[in-house]
Amino acid sequence: MVQFRKSKKFGPVRLSASKRGLGVSVGAGPFRVSRGADGKVRRTVRVPGTGIYDTKVIGGSINKQKVTDPKVAKPAPPRKEYSSTTNGLCSIALALMIxxxxxxxxxxxxxxxxxxxxxxxxxxxxxKSDSGQPSKPRLPTSPGWYPDPYRAGRDRYWTGSEWSSRTR
Structure with a gap:
């Protein structure tokens, strides 16, 4: 089997081409974040000069298979949402690493x-979100009366999983 891989480095950015497709990675020193040809996003932390490293998949690829029978299709697991504070700190850390x-x-x-x-x-x-509007508030965790997200000046009952039609 013939293998092919070529990579070119532009400062902290590395572009890679192989038979499977294109990949890109960004990082400096012991830290690197990469997106491979398979679409998976990985972070790698290494100890320079020792050969010791840890790689973890932090993002998945898009499933390209078609599902013909909707009864067989499994619902996708809920995506973990990170707060804007976490995303902001990660972005700043990446900026410093680059x-x-x-x-x-x-x-x-x-x-x-x-x-x-x-x-x-x-x-x-x-x-601030991309639209310039304040980020949407987090949903309550316990049942009770909370300010109505649909109409100012009213309270709406949160059942613990959804907003009810009851207002006061």
Whole structure:
């Protein structure tokens, strides 16, 4: 079987091409985040010079199989949603991992990429969504009366899993 793989590094960004497709990774020093040709997103942490590393899949690929019988189709598990604070801090950390080595090496594209991650992280920390509107509030965890999300000045009953039609 013939194998093929070629990669090219542009500062902290590495592009890879193989028989399976294209992949990209970003990172510097012991940290790297990559998206492979299979669509999976992985993070890798390593101890330089030792050969010791840890890789974990943090995002899945899109399933390309067609389901012909809807009765057989299994519902997708709920996606874990991260808070804007978590996403903002991760974005800022990624900006620092890209930016610091890029500044030291004088790599302009890396500095620009880091600036975008930094600005996005700051925007996420301050709770603004892409539309400029404040982030939507989290749903209550316990049953009870809460301010009505549909009409200001009223309370609506939360059953523990959904909003009821009861208002006061």
């Amino acid at each position: 930016g610091i080595p890029s500044i030291n090496a004088g790599f302009v594209i890396g500095i620009v990429v880091a600036a975008f991650f930094l600005l996005g992280g700051v925007a996420l920390l301050f709770g």
